Amino acid sequence: MDERIFEKVKKIVSTQLSVAEDEVKKDSSFVDDLGADSLDLVELIMALEEEFAIQISDEEAQGIRTVGEAVDFIEQKMV
């Protein structure tokens, strides 16, 4: 896992979901651990799209449930 991507994702997640950065772990679930609601998830996906200049479809977004999954997905997209 690319640590630089993880660090960036951590910052975005922390800002979007108003949680402390050290609460954001690779296996943190956005909904179960970080308290995101459906609108938070959409905002988060949009923020990631903007930060990494990628497109994330709704189907792809549904497969991203944890911080680690987001990092892995972004890594693949950026190759």
Add this chain to the structure above:
Amino acid sequence: MDLKGKSAIVTGGSRGIGRAICLKLAKLGADVAINYYPGLKEEAEELKKEIEKIGSRGYPIEADISKMDEAKKLIEQAVATMGKVDILVNNAGITRDSLILRMSEDDWESVLAVNLKGVFNCSQAVAKYMVKERKGVIINISSVVGLRGNIGQANYAASKAGVIGFTKSLAKELGSRGIRVNAVAPGFIETGMTQGFPQEYREKILKQIPLGRFGLPKDVASLVAFLASDEASYITGEVISVNGGIIL
């Protein structure tokens, strides 16, 4: 009630009800982005001057809000110019009246494109911004015709009823982000849209209005200003009529 320090966008703001809304919001202290349809620049510039006389600021912005890219640019430009947007009034609307048996596909599509898709276009663009700000007010202009239907206006009625469903859905989706979304349903108001009515038809409508007159644009503007203000901070997902008590 005041709107000092607030910034508003009014679509279709250069004429009719939209113009009255711009003036009312400005009178209460808001900066106003006056969206106008291509070709109505003169009216919009004149309104800007009038708003400046009141002591507020007006910013004419041209855009055909039925087109997504133009709607997006309108919102972006308004945010860039005013520094923020607190209030969006989706007012732009057109009619293409015809009995259903004679209604062309174009009559249908053009009315839906402006009156309903235009509301979607502008609301989506502004919602992306307001969600981040965790506050905002969206006011959609529906119509009594959207509530009760009207002969010769199946397209207009459908678009205005659509606006009501859209309003309620957005109120539910965005409420948790401090964004209020309401609709206003005017009755028959004295504007360019209704001035073309044949005298006979006007009289027929007048008989159905307990208050005995057509509404004025400012009657609608007062309600919009109230909904836009913090006085209405617990009102969302509502459709409020301003129609002189009309019974269709």
